[in-house]
Amino acid sequence: xxxxxxxxxxxxxxxxxxxxxxxxxxxxxxxxxxxxxxxxxxxxxxxxxxxxxxxxxxxxxxxxxxxxxxxxxxxxxxxxxxxxxxxxxxxxxxxxxxxxxxxxxxxxxxxxxxxxxxxxxxxxxxxxxxxxxxxxxxxxxxxxxxxxxxxxxxxxxxxxxxxxxxxxxxxxxxxxxxxxxxxxxxxxxxxxxxxxxxxxxxxxxxxxxxxxxxxxxxxxxxxxxxxxxxxxxxxxxxxxxxxxxxxxxxxxxxxxxxxxxxxxxxxxxxxxxxxxxxxxxxxxxxxxxxxxxxxxxxxxxxxxxxxxxxxxxxxxxxxxxxxxxxxxxxxxxxxxxxxxxxxxxxxxxxxxxxxxxxxxxxxxxxxxxxxxxxxxxxxxxxxxxxxxxxxxxxxxxxxxxxxxxxxxxxxxxx
Numbered sequence: 001x002x003x004x005x006x007x008x009x010x011x012x013x014x015x016x017x018x019x020x021x022x023x024x025x026x027x028x029x030x031x032x033x034x035x036x037x038x039x040x041x042x043x044x045x046x047x048x049x050x051x052x053x054x055x056x057x058x059x060x061x062x063x064x065x066x067x068x069x070x071x072x073x074x075x076x077x078x079x080x081x082x083x084x085x086x087x088x089x090x091x092x093x094x095x096x097x098x099x100x101x102x103x104x105x106x107x108x109x110x111x112x113x114x115x116x117x118x119x120x121x122x123x124x125x126x127x128x129x130x131x132x133x134x135x136x137x138x139x140x141x142x143x144x145x146x147x148x149x150x151x152x153x154x155x156x157x158x159x160x161x162x163x164x165x166x167x168x169x170x171x172x173x174x175x176x177x178x179x180x181x182x183x184x185x186x187x188x189x190x191x192x193x194x195x196x197x198x199x200x201x202x203x204x205x206x207x208x209x210x211x212x213x214x215x216x217x218x219x220x221x222x223x224x225x226x227x228x229x230x231x232x233x234x235x236x237x238x239x240x241x242x243x244x245x246x247x248x249x250x251x252x253x254x255x256x257x258x259x260x261x262x263x264x265x266x267x268x269x270x271x272x273x274x275x276x277x278x279x280x281x282x283x284x285x286x287x288x289x290x291x292x293x294x295x296x297x298x299x300x301x302x303x304x305x306x307x308x309x310x311x312x313x314x315x316x317x318x319x320x321x322x323x324x325x326x327x328x329x330x331x332x333x334x335x336x337x338x339x340x341x342x343x344x345x346x347x348x349x350x351x352x353x354x355x356x357x358x359x360x361x362x363x364x365x366x367x368x369x370x371x372x373x374x375x376x377x378x379x380x381x382x383x384x385x386x387x388x389x390x391x392x393x394x395x396x397x398x399x400x401x402x403x404x405x406x407x408x409x410x411x412x413x414x
Contacts, residue, residue, distance in 0.1 A: 008079030010118065011110055012038040013146055015074065015083060018106045020139055023099055026086035029074060037081065042142055049084065070096060072103050076111050083107065122147050126212035130157065130220060132287035140283055149209045149222075156225040156250075157277040157286060158257055159293035160199070161301070163217025165270035166191045195219055198267045202260050222286060223256070225249050225279045230256060250278055250313060250335075257309040265307060273301050274309040278331075295323050316393055320400050330408050333401035339384035346384075349377045353389060354399050 012029035020027045020040040028039035034049045070085040083103055088094065125143050127133075134140050144151050166188055192213040199221055200208050210222040226249065227234060233255040257274050264272045275297025277289035292312055299322045300310025312319045312332055320329055340347050349367065353374075356362040364374045378389055387394040 005078045006118075008076060008081070009037050010121070011076055011078065012074070012081065013121070013143075014110045015103075015106055016040055017139055017143055018110070019083065019085060019103055021135055022102055022106070023085060023088060023094060024136070025088040025094075027083065029081055029083050031079060031081045034082075038146070040139060040142055042145055049082075070099055070103065072100060072107065074107055118147065122149070122209055123212045125149065126210075126220060126222065127214065129222075129283060129286045130214075130290040132284060134284060137283055147209060148207065151283055153224040153229065154226050154279050154281070155210075155222045155286060155289075156253060156279040157289040157293045158221040158223050158253075158260070159275040159277070159290065159297050160195065160219040160221065160264070161217060161273040161275070161297060162192070162195045162219060162264065162268065162270070165268040165272070166195065166217040168217070189213070192217075192219060195264060195268065198264055199260065202263045203256075220290065223253065225253055227252075233259070250276070250311065254309060254311055254314075261307070261309055271306045273297060273306055275300065276309065276311045278312075291325075292328065298322075317397050317400070320397070330404050333404035334408075336387065337385060337398070337401045337405065340381065343380075343384070346377055346381050349374070350381055350389060350398065351402060353378070354395070354402070358390070358395060 008031070016027050016029055016038045017040075019025075026040050028036045028041070028044055030049050031037050036044050036047050036049065039045050070083075072083045072085075074081045074083050085099060085103065121143075125140070125147060126149075129140070141151060196208050196211045196213065196219060199205075199211055199219070203223070212220050214220055223229075230249050230252040233252040234249070235251065235255075253276055257276050261272055261274050275293040275295075277292030277294075277296070279285070280288040296310040296312050296315065296319075299315055299318050300308060303315065303318050304310060312323065312328070313335060315322070319332055323329060323332075337347075340350070349363070352366055353360075353363045356366055360371060360374055364371045367374070382388045382390075385398070387398050389395050389398055
């Protein structure tokens with residue numbers, strides 16, 4: 001039995017994805033035996049198409065639908081087959097001649113240029129996800145499935161800055177030049193892969209499909225962030241999942257990242273920094289998580305120093321000053337004060353304390369309570385939130401949180 005080469009399947013995958021993006025139509029590629037090897041609709045893979053063009057075997061409407069198909073040969077030294085394009089769904093029909101010209105152009109470009117490896121395709125997909133280069137989510141899901149990447153679990157981005165190990169040490173050992181010699185580039189790739197291997201081993205992953213080297217010493221991990229995958233780092237005192245979905249399991253993710261940092265520092269012997277992003281729903285949410293992680297990493301390195309795990313929830317006032325996105329600030333404010341959501345008495349006490357310029361005697365008098373009762377309440381606030389309202393930096397942060405929460409409430413009811 002003739003087996004379709006993996007290189008031909010890679011070529012077919014590139015052609016399938018690109019043509020589907022350009023024509024917004026179902027696309028599949030068959031091998032020389034008429035068997036579908038790649039498809040924009042994965043359930044068609046492995047089915048047969050007869051030489052006469054009868055499409056009932058792949059469930060696309062038989063002879064009636066045949067007039068809507070475009071069939072173009074695909075020939076390469078790794079194999080031969082055919083590209084078949086179906087009628088665009090719910091869109092204007094493109095000219096068959098123009099469609100054929102586009103498909104032939106894609107085929108020529110794909111066969112004449114370097115054929116990417118599975119590793120390169122994986123890095124390209126993750127880079128597209130992190131930078132929200134998504135035109136069609138179905139195509140992204142299909143690309144991920146072919147590469148063995150499961151996007152169904154909720155995932156958050158862990159961003160690892162290993163530049164000191166991957167890049168800087170190599171440059172320091174070499175003579176300065178305008179471009180790095182090829183062997184240095186190879187060394188950079190090898191060291192980046194060594195870091196990824198440590199990550200895979202730490203999280204007991206079957207492979208490195210959720211890790212990608214982004215260049216300049218940065219590595220991204222699309223970490224499953226649900227309770228099942230973070231169970232060993234979870235704590236009963238963490239924020240409940242239903243309370244704030246975008247911040248759910250962040251504390252457990254932070255503990256996992258702390259342990260990962262120790263492992264990477266031990267394996268590399270170099271300075272390592274880690275930024276973590278919160279979970280955002282959907283495949284497009286990965287780009288928002290990447291923004292969170294990048295902002296936390298950049299601010300954290302400048303303000304907190306190296307060899308640490310940085311996240312927006314632990315950057316204090318800097319998170320509100322250094323992050324531009326207003327929604328992120330409001331979400332952060334809600335998250336930091338969420339332990340008080342079911343403590344209206346404590347929230348009233350905190351608002352009154354700030355309204356009275358943090359003066360204990362004036363606050364106690366205004367609330368008609370004893371100074372000791374006020375002290376007890378402020379202690380409880382500090383215990384629940386981790387922020388001490390009698391300390392200047394924490395007080396400013398909590399005041400900002402209260403203000404942002406009230407602004408959001410005003411917007412919602414206006």
